[in-house]
């Protein structure tokens with residue numbers, strides 16, 4: 001036993017020294033002025049031919065040059081971080097998240113509502129029950145966990161729905177970026193006006209460094225019709241983009257068309273909204289939003305499972321982008337988005353995981369793999385990789401800096417292993433889409449080393465190995 005303890009002590013001492021030396025290396029590479037070359041067997045970026053033996057020259061967190069490893073090495077006398085047998089891809093853009101809800105599975109247990117909802121309305125009611133009684137600290141630790149899960153799975157930007165500006169600092173202190181859409185809902189007029197003013201202020205106050213702001217009117221059934229034009233006016237006046245859950249369930253279709261169905265019969269009484277039920281509108285959710293001026297090229301429509309051909313044509317005409325969340329739709333048993341129709345019309349599409357209230361992970365890799373299997377013959381590996389990168393960045397309006405490996409863009413990228421040795425591009429993309437494994441993630445040219453730089457030993461060790469090989 002004693003012998004075991006002394007070995008343990010020696011090991012711990014060596015480990016500490018080792019970690020200290022690693023930190024020195026990490027400090028070098030984490031220097032805001034550091035320049036280096038990141039190289040791999042493949043460089044893969046949307047709208048760009050695959051580059052075998054490609055590399056990025058990175059300076060001050062920005063991609064400066066893309067080229068062959070040997071050419072960049074000749075031109076720049078800087079460290080080379082090589083990843084043989086791997087591919088470099090842009091950091092993924094997950095266009096629809098609610099990271100505040102990452103601890104939902106635990107909260108469900110804690111609040112004794114651990115039943116598995118069978119219908120959409122059951123899920124919404126469960127969500128409300130779970131959210132009741134949450135403290136700001138609950139939400140902070142939940143969002144922090146969500147941020148970690150995103151970054152570890154290669155996602156460097158998100159379209160995040162935020163319910164309180166009190167989480168602002170949390171996002172700012174992380175390496176994640178993207179767009180924060182401040183959520184809006186409610187039927188009461190005076191309360192809604194106040195909430196809208198606060199949401200606009202919060203969205204405008206988002207510092208432009210990592211995140212940019214937006215508004216998220218939750219869904220047609222949680223906001224009074226008379227409030228919709230106020231939101232579109234606010235968006236128009238401020239230039240803030242919108243994200244809205246649209247046609248997620250058949251229950252929503254019934255509610256909007258004739259104020260009937262499960263939402264009218266069960267959700268409204270549950271939250272005390274009976275007095276807000278309106279006479280039948282005899283239109284779809286898409287038409288309702290369009291009449292209020294909410295559908296523009298700055299709008300992201302989330303889900304779109306129950307859009308008709310006429311609805312899809314309106315979305316196309318207005319330049320709306322669609323966020324597909326196929327795993328969430330499957331879990332809540334609401335159906336599948338009419339992908340072929342949306343594609344045929346040329347509607348821009350991207351991928352979102354939604355939250356852990358309705359999905360199993362926050363990995364966009366998991367989402368794109370599910371999408372490939374859910375829509376066989378309708379989506380190629382190239383399609384889903386585009387949706388997860390440049391398609392997502394365009395949908396959030398952040399494609400100037402995100403979504404592809406191009407000079408001038410943020411040095412946000414992921415090192416993906418298990419890519420095989422396929423020389424043919426179709427086979428390579430298929431291998432990556434189905435079998436790729438995220439090995440390292442870089443944000444603004446800095447390696448992601450775990451939650452809030454506390455350091456993830458696995459990643460740090462790997463980083464040291466890479467640095468030592470040069």
Ligand SMILES: [Zn+2]
Nearest residue numbers: 098245354355
């Ligand atoms: Zn959502």
